[in-house]
Amino acid sequence: MNNSLIIVLWAGLTLLSVLTLIFIYLFIKKTISNRYEMRKKKLLEDYHKSDSVLERYLRTGHMERRMVLGSAVEYEAMQEYFVKRIQVVNEEEHQRIQLFFQQHLVDHYRKRLSSRRYNQRISSLLYIERFNLRELLPDLENLLSKKIGDVEKYAVLRVMAGLQSERIIEIMMDPTQNLPDYVCRQLLYPLNMNLMERFIAGFDQCPPSLQDNLLDILRIRNERSLAFLQMLELLVNSEREELRIRAIKALASFGYASKQGLQRIEESLDHWDAKSWQEKLMLTKLMGSIKSGPFLEKLQELISDRSFMIRSEAAASILLYKDGVQILRKIEASHEDRFAQDIAKEMLKRGIS
């Protein structure tokens, strides 16, 4: 009886001391973190002052000794401050911020990239991209070679694309990478035209999904270069329909075709019946953007097409021609097909305000 009482007592005491220890641990941890936050807040407040050491640096470009960072809290506060501040800077200040990060924070991020903690790696990616730390590209490539999950891999690739890494070309052209479409687009979008031209030059070696996305991104970015134009003009006759459609769409947005390119499309006008309505639709759009006599004739034929979409697009394209209004008026008044008359009427109503 006594024994069991003692056991219970001991057990109770042990539990109490464990709990007390946990409480003390948590209390200390909270105090430290509070002090950390307080310190950070104080630092941020200081930085925000118009004559703070950072603001003076942004104005003059003169780095004071006080700017050299020591503690973790200083790193964090400064990086937080600059991430916000970089959104409202002029060009000169932007360069100064970048210079500062390149000089003082590269090692800091390098350490964090090789950290074993996922959070640290991911959060440093944000700053590496934001402050354009190209010095860290080898570290990023290194990180890729390690065993990391897809989410982290795509994040690293995005940063590499943002930093205009040439390695990205190899990676993207590698069919075994199997990058999803959305990643492909995210990677292509920030790439400068020099890198894009490399894709254009090696277009045939690109995986099909990269080909499609490349055309879309170049179109969305309104890029216009001779190499791109020549490629588009060839792709209009590509074997793969999806590629043809995207090339035609891109060419329509480009708004221009060389004499030979134009001739090639004009010659294809007679073989249209075999084409899908999607391709026909894009070609109809193209003929409104790039204008020629045979195109206008074809459009007048297409305005009585079976598909409403094509009739409508044909009417819209005709309207873009110099005497488009008159042609549509004529169709409205005297075309033998009632559907053609209707669409001409509607387009005239919509087109002229």
Add this chain to the structure above:
Amino acid sequence: MSMANLSNKSDSSTSYVILVAGCSHDIAGVLSTVFSNNGWETHTAIEAEQVGKVYFETKPDCVVLGSLWHETEDWIDIRDYAHSESVPIIFIDDSNSSEYRIRGFNFGANDVLGMPLIPEEVAVRVQRQLEIRTRFQEATLIDTLFGVYKRKYFFIEAERQLGDLRRTRDPFTVVVFELDRFRELNETYGYKEGIRAIRDLGRFINGRIRNTDVLIHAEDEKFILILPRTYTANAVPLIQRLQQEFSAELADAVNGTYSRSFSAGLLEVVDSDWKPGNCLDMAVKALEKAKAEGSNATHVFSLAQDQEQGWRRKLNVAVIDDDELIRNLLESRLQDLGGQQLDLNVKCFVDGEDFFGNAWHKQPGQFLVLLDRNMPRMNGMEVLRKLRLHYDRSRYLVMMLTVVNTEASISQAIESGADDYMTKPFSLIELESRIMRLIKGKRR
């Protein structure tokens, strides 16, 4: 007079119209023969009421009045109309009495012919009166009957406004308006009511416009209003408000009151190369459309819809860019811009020296310069500065189209006088709408 040739009507008509009024049949016969031998159109009327009607239908250049008149209200009205339009009145004195002649001159005669009527003398005396009238007509700009400017003043004022447009690029609006159902009104209430309605409309409008606006009596029931520096978008509500107020003001008639209304055609003059006659024709076309819609209507002339050959807006477009692809692209794309509203003369230059070295850039007319920034020989900023320093600013619109996209360089270009700035790569649709906005001016 049909509406369409309002602009072609000549002020000094070569063939005169003579109204022979209040004469006995034999005298009227003699006079008609004399006048028609001289190639003048002759109308005859006897009773005062009929005389008034014929007067307003035929608009005579001279009234020859026999002895059948009296100092009654109807005849006094006719005399007043004639005087207000400086139409001479020649009396025929068939009694050959000085008393009658004095009575005639007191009533307002410009000349009196005695008996017997000698054809050559009649002809020469009427001719003399007609000449005086013509000279007087040419010298005056005010329509005394209605107290506003005469039709020919439109051409003077329109020229002035076109000159202003050339300098400031601010368009002005021409409104042509006329009383609705004027013929019906004349037939129902008599010509006097008709005249009163025109006068009321003139006064009504004159009392409600800005003092920079100009009201002109075109002919009969038709007026022209010039609104300087006014877009039609702003003029339409004004005209519609006036229409509402005017039709709300009831006019008295013998058997109660009735309401009158007017219809208007508006034209926004945007091209300083147009001629006043063109402007008037276009505004009249708009008025015809308004009339077709019914009474109390307005219609705005729109180039896209009421297109006629020769009325297209001309614009010279220079593309200055060292990139051949961009030059070819813009040259082929811009040709069709604006459909039938615009007649674009596009020419490409590889750099500033090429542009200034070519006499093309000095031809008359308006220019739009699409300017690249980085070019080998004379770069975009140099071209811009030279254009702004040595050329008429309002004639050369400049739009920068360049890869240089730093804020400092954009603000530098805008400060140096660029009208717009677009960075490459550019969207064609955005570029085209920016160009259209530049061409159309500040309206939108």
